[in-house]
Amino acid sequence: MEQILCVKNLSKSFIGVKALKEINLSINKGEIHCLAGENGCGKSTLVKNISGVHTPDEGEIILNGNVYHSLTPYQAMKEGVQVIYQDLSLFQHMTVAENIAISKLSFEKKKIVNWKEIKKIAKEQLDRIGVSIDMDQTVGELSMANRQLTAICRALAQDAKILFMDEPTTALTKKEVERLLKIIVELKKKGLAIVFISHKLDEIFSVADTITIFRNGEKIGDFNSKDLDEKSLSHYMTGREVEYPRYHRKCKDNQPIMEIEHLTRKDQYEDINISIRKGDIIGLTGLLGSGRTELAMSLFGLNKTQSGCIKVEGKEVKINSPMKAKEFGIALLPEDRFHQGLFIERKIKENVSSALVNALSNRGILNRKKEEKLAEECVKELKVRTPSIDTIIGTLSGGNQQKVVIGKWIATKPKVFIMDTPTVGIDIGSKAEIYEQIHKFADDGMAIIFISDEIQELMANCNKIVVLAEGKCVVTLNEDDLNQEDAAQKISNLISSGENTEIKEAM
Amino acid sequence: MKIKKVDQFQKILLLIIIIYSILVSIKNPAFLHFETIFDIIRTSSTTMIVAIGLLVVMISGGIDVSFMAIALFGSYTTINVMIALGIDNLGIAFLFSGMIGIGLGLINALLINWLKLPPFIITLGTQNLYHGVMTTFISDKSFGAGVLPECLHEFGQGTIFKIVTEDGAVGLTISLVPVLLIGIATWLILYKTMIGRGIVAIGNDEESARRAGFNPFKIRLFVYAYSGFLAGIMGIIYVAQINALYPNKLVGNELMVVAAVVIGGTKITGGQGKIFGTILGVTIIYLLNSTLILIGLSSSWNNLFVGAILVVSVAITSYQERIKNRSHLIFTE
Amino acid sequence: MKKIREYMNRDLNLSILVTLTFAIFITLRIIIGPSLLSLNNIQSMLFQVPEFGFLALAMMLSNMVGGIDLSIIANANTVAIFTAYVLNGQLSFGTDGAARIILALIFAIVCSLLFGSFNGILISKTSAPPLIATLGTMTLFQGIGMAVTGGASVGDLIPEFSMIAKAKLLELPVIFWIFLGAAVIVGLVLTYTSFGRNFYLYGGNPVAARFSGIHNEKMCISTFLLTGLLAGIAGIIILSRVNSAKVGYGDSYLLQTMIVCVVGGIDPNGGKGKVQGVVIAILLMQVMSSAFTIMSLSPYTKKLIWGIMLVCVLGLNHIIGNYSEYKKLKMSMKAKA
């Protein structure tokens, strides 16, 4: 087979970490090559070195037979490298259409902008992956899922020889993922090489020809996907056995801790009724735009409700600010980790204590000992991979950053913890650790609202699942319902039934 | 859809302008003369030019507070040389001053690119630097009306056409021509060329722009050179209009221009901004400052009035934006 | 030695600044001679520092939350004007002597807090960009002062008030001690209190702060309250130093406060910076400005030097910052190997 990319002895260091250690890799035409590994093992760094975002410390990158010691993004594009970055790299204030077309135009060294052409390119690509996004909307107004779809369209718009996809499916629903995977397979047939990075092992197995496993910046090896199964893969990735235990509610207290009654906000969600007891882990799922994030924000006081009420421990409460929410023992793990969850230039310990500054203070004086203790505990419990709690959080990998954000809210010991897609971009090892923690806290009496797209994840971790479609609560499944064999199938059917109506309306 | 949304914002500005104008006319019908518009066009023309330059810089995610120093440097040096050599040619004046502007703008861009620091600080430094260099190494003398090259004086007094009314002639200033040309050119650059899109792109996210194949360094060079060029042009028009040359004018009036651009709907964080909005913003500021006498406000109440209106219009426009963002669950602080 | 190096690495900007200050100091000492360090001159310099220093501290706070407060000087002057009316008996409500001074001080503080909170409320409730919002309030506050005085200066204060500026403690002006005390308090508050921590977090990423249940509006308003208060204290010091108040006094300080903050290592995007840096920068600025007077430099040369210094400090920070990053990288690699 024809080799498109060959990486030789590539090394890259950042302050405090050696992100890549003498990596050798070769990728062939018409191959789907998956990179797997825990958070922070260097997958994204490898991609960025090849696409010209980072300059390697040592080593060679051979693209189409041309040897580079470092490249510019333009050179990389010229060699046919296209990337869907983990952080998407979109332009917030530009329209969807322009975002999709702009790389292509800039690569073609166009001098003059033809807006019709931009629309044409964008429309082609959107049709290709079969989604309807308003092309004149600015990206800043899109949901995470639509942003991801936009980024995918952008990468597809250019004729790539090798396409890197760094966790392209984190915000997508199952349906969209399936469509994307289908496209990937088609592209492969056309002779493209595709490098696919994901933490969702089922995705990896459904498309991969070769799987390269990284651990701690080192390559463990290349495997044929047929030679691996989920268990062995995770074993290679983590160096240990991991298992998802199924959650069963143990708490005996059946008094509802939080009741949501007829909660409505026009155009976002309607007449939502949910009752949550101590120890409940309630899954909340639905299509993109189904209003889950909006509901979560409302429960956290960031999105005004219009009618209905929220009761905490039987008392009706008005949650009109996060401070109030915190007072009532409600925590929210936000969807947009980078902007809403992290203080990117501050130390880990400061991030951990950020929701607790007042509680850690005595008469206004911050107790730094307590803070450090808290941070140490958090890092230890959630197994954050970091040199110390004084490390600036921006230098951690995405997954490790997320763990710190979870840790920060767990430290507040909330009664109800709303997690908006908490395991996006997190490796199985860490996921298992996080699930374990969640279960433990639920066992201790915490109630959890778990928002996710992954039905398997919800099935394993929740004792109750609420499915939303177009802002309405379609069905609520109890533990008994979930124990039925066809539960997973039922949920995905419900979701797609919602989707059908959506498509109808769009047409 | 895009255009509709932007108009929404500009509508508010227009509304503010219209309501204010009505109030002034009620107080003093003299405001309703043709003359008023012509006078506002003339007095605001210089600010329009630098505001458009600043708009481009701010769209690219930067800010420039050295443009007044550049305008002064360019025009002062150019006219000094012209006086010394006895040159009397408008084209040369614009060209030379524009070139100086480009040069100083490039220095800004190089420093920003090298130091990777907020442009506000860098241009604050270069503002002092340019002015210091000019007055230390070139000259710090003032020149009165008669000494300036004749062509400048003619240009400053020039009109496109005149309307004769019962109390004298009213002319539309010729300075409108460069303003219009610059406005159109800037619009073309921003919306019809790739470099314009690059400017918007680096304003949105520099790293993403780099990944999309743009060269932020080159774009930045262009942006600051363009703003410097416009400043150089503006300097000449300014001198022509006031018909005298001082080594210490202009510098210190930057922030009002920044205010005008921001009131016009330009994001201080970059990536977004409209030429028409900027024009409206400048108009609001000038309207305010040039109607105080008409409404019979005594001098000691000037600032109180201007400040109050400024605060109110900033509050209204920002609050609109905030409401819109919050309803989309976008949290900008 | 090793400890020093460790310390230097920990806060690079500050160490560069200290080194630079010493270098400039020594250079000036050589050029100008011993008179630079005479007790007389030191007293005179420290006498000048506080009014500017308080304004710079105010600017620093606003910069640290990613904002800027252009209204500080207008605030100081207008506060001084109102206070002057109390002190000269026009608004003194029958008090006299010490009681009147106390009334005046209370009045000044209330007044400056009002101005500060106006800024804070405007910015936090409407999300107006601070640069523009405070440009508006600057004009507004000036306007209030102007409307009240018609531009004339307000004098005839009771003579005891000027004692605040004249008094000395341990050979140094009392107002300098007050400034130093205020700087230390601000520093301690920012480093050790929960407010300080919230302040840094809010400055670093206000959105994440909101999502962490930090009361952003409260933070914003209290920051500008503090800014207003510091500006108001500057106003009191001005009043006591010049014995009269007038619109427009000290307008040239505005640009200088910004420069001082930058040189002092404050990141105007917010969330970073230390009081120590700004205090050193203030002293540096004062020494240089006194030296310029002694050398009889023309104002344009001064401007040129400020410009060059700003660019140099930034350049030096950048180069050394890069170098130390490179060294850290190397060290971390060595440690791993």
Add this chain to the structure above:
Amino acid sequence: GCGSSNQPAAADSAATDNAAAETEAETEDTTEASAEAVDKSADPADYKVVMVVKQSDSWFDDMVTGVEQLQKDTGLNVSVQVPETGDAASQIAIMEDLIAQGVDAICVVPNDPEALVPTIEKAREAGIVVVTHEAPGTADKVDLDVEAFINEEFGQLFGKSLAEAMGGKGKYAGFVGGLTMETHMAWYKAAVEYIEANYPDMECVTEEPYEDGNSVEGAHDKTLEILKAYPDINGFFDCSAQGGGICEALLEKDKATTIPVVSLALPSMSSTYLKDGSMAHGLAWRPADAGYATCYAAYLLASGQGVETGTDLKITGYESVNVENNIAYGFAPLEFTAENVDDYNF
């Protein structure tokens, strides 16, 4: 009478300076200071006089040339300090530094006389002679205030010139640089009062003067607006030197020949307007001469020679000053017209 009371303080500062001088290399200043303490020499070279002007512009540039001329003529050790902006704060800062340096005399053209008083007092307590210019209001706080003329009389000159140019009737408006500028306000008031008293057919359109913010475009823009608000206006006067802006506006509206302008003016900046008739009168005094006279007066006071009525300050207009209430009035107002403006070169 103030020289003697300052004697001990001067000796004190000389003593401290001497102590410093023992350990460090001797500087010129300290030797002079000690010489003064023993016996006042009359040699100008022994005195260090510093002039602090308002800001850098053509006006004060000319003042600098006058001061330099004085140095050449007499050998007086005199220098000029120019603040970065026209702000009382920068003048205070400069004066503080000068006090610490222990100069013999400080001359200052205060931006805001009231604000400078405490610093002036401090300087005098340190034995430094302080002479002001353009600050008659605070004359009792300084050793001497030197004025080119009596401000009221100069202001009346504005009124008189304007009234004559307008033919004694019609509406008029007046500008000042800013409401905070004391001398401008004094001239404005005197001018308006003079017109009110002598020309009943003339009417000022506003209570307060307009502000041109000391800038030509300010004067220009405001004039356009005034023309609109008061279409029947018949004359302008400007107490700050920005009459050119008014003339420009009138030229633009073809009204330059019908509406007279009287303005404080520098010949170099306004000769065009005087010649083309858009400016009827320019009024000024020679900044160079004022600087010369002020610094010379400071030297006289520092060396104990005193300034009384009749003292010659060695420059035109100040050959025989009239000292009243601690103010030394020269007689140096200048009136420019189209005919004589070319005789002046500042």
